[in-house]
Amino acid sequence: MAGVGGILAKAVQVSGYLLWEKLARPRVTRASEVPGLPDAITARWMNDVLCRDRPGVEVVSLRSADGSSGSTVRRRFHITYNEAGRRLVETEAGKRGGLPASVFAKMTATLLSRLAYSGGAMADEALFFNEIRREVDLEAPWGYFASYDFRTCRSIQLMEDLVATCGATFGNPETRIDRAQAEDVVTTLATLHAKFAADPRLEGRFSILRTVPQWYRSAEPFRLDKYHAQAMDKAASVIPPRLHARRGETWDAFMKSVRLHDRLPRTLLHSDVHLGNWYVTSTGRMGLCDWGCVMKGNWSRDFAYAVSGTLTVENRRLWERDLLALYLDRVAAGGGPRLSFDEAWLRYRQQLFQGLLMWTPTLCHSPLLPDMQPEHVAMEMIRRTATAIDDHDSLDSLD
DSSP: HHHHHHHHHHHHHHHHHHHHHHOOOOOOSSTOOOOOGGGGBHHHHHHHHTTTTTTOEEEEEEEEEEEEEESEEEEEEEEEHHHHHHHHHHHHTTTSSSSEEEEHHHHHHHSSHHHHHHTTTHHHHHHHHHHHHGOOSSSSSSSEEEEEEETTTTTEEEOOOOHHHHEEOOOOOOOOOOOOHHHHHHHHHHHHHOOOOOOOOGGTTTTTTTTTHHHHHHHHEEEEEEEEHHHHHHHHGGGGGGHHHHHGHHHHHHHHHGGGGGTTTOOEEEEOOOOGGGOOTTTTOEOOOOTTTOOOEEEHHHHHHHHHHHHHHHHHHHHHHHHHHHHHHHHHHOOOOOOOHEEEEEEHHOOOOOOOHHHHHSOOOOOOSSOSOOOHHHHHHHHHHHHHHHHHGGGOOOO
């Protein structure tokens, strides 16, 4: 898909599929079919997805419960099984990957969500939940099934219902992460990064995943540069005056930080590690959800974005050096490279732009993208990430 013309052509094509789905209300019955809308999912489809390797177990009925909409449409489904299924649910209760009593579905059920995910995000997230998730010991949702169709831009990720299985509560701008939780955040990232540091599958089996520069090139039709500039003006009240006075330099600095990923060592990145994508379990553990932006790049993107985006400004200033030292120790202990603190600190300063540029085009965005977050959330995230950039003179760290 090339440029704005390409995405407009895709919009016309996808609109036709969506109109047909809303008029015909097709229902899916086999796992090979990708549901376009939540009410297209049937008990037969869920049975084929969850029970095909469980002889005698059958899904009898489904009940759609609460959900939400943003960059995607999310729905919770409660599942009723036959007697064999009910016994298995009880037997496997508490086992990650066991037969679930409920599941959480994430779908591209609107035109704008399909356009936003048409660049490859649906395939990236499917790869994570279908394969990669099983390899890592993380507090993250289990993926039961994921599929997509590039022609219609339909996609679905069927995953663990975290509220039911581990009593998860999700972050918001009012959530305060304490020191132990902050350490859990960086330890989680270190576990992920150490596992896939210099893994040859990044250029082999997982080559479908985009690098950081490739990810941003795929977003060029959405004119992030234009909407970043608009947002830097709109958010002037929360941006430090010194940085706001140099706002015209921030896009070029961001692009320099992106290009660094072409020459720095790579690992697997979550890459969208803001506060709303973290949850706290009933036992107090920090977990990481929403893997729709998984990509390949240098560890420093995840670390810089997480520290600047999940902590209050005051706590970030107090803890960031200790958190970086902890992260480096955990990576080395997990089999990853041993990095010097001074080099890692420089990478941290340089990659702080990555967090800012996830939020300015959220505050002000192309009409071809959905409203992904409430304005007050975007403003708070811009305040945190911009303040970190100003604190660390990041504009001058890329010379």
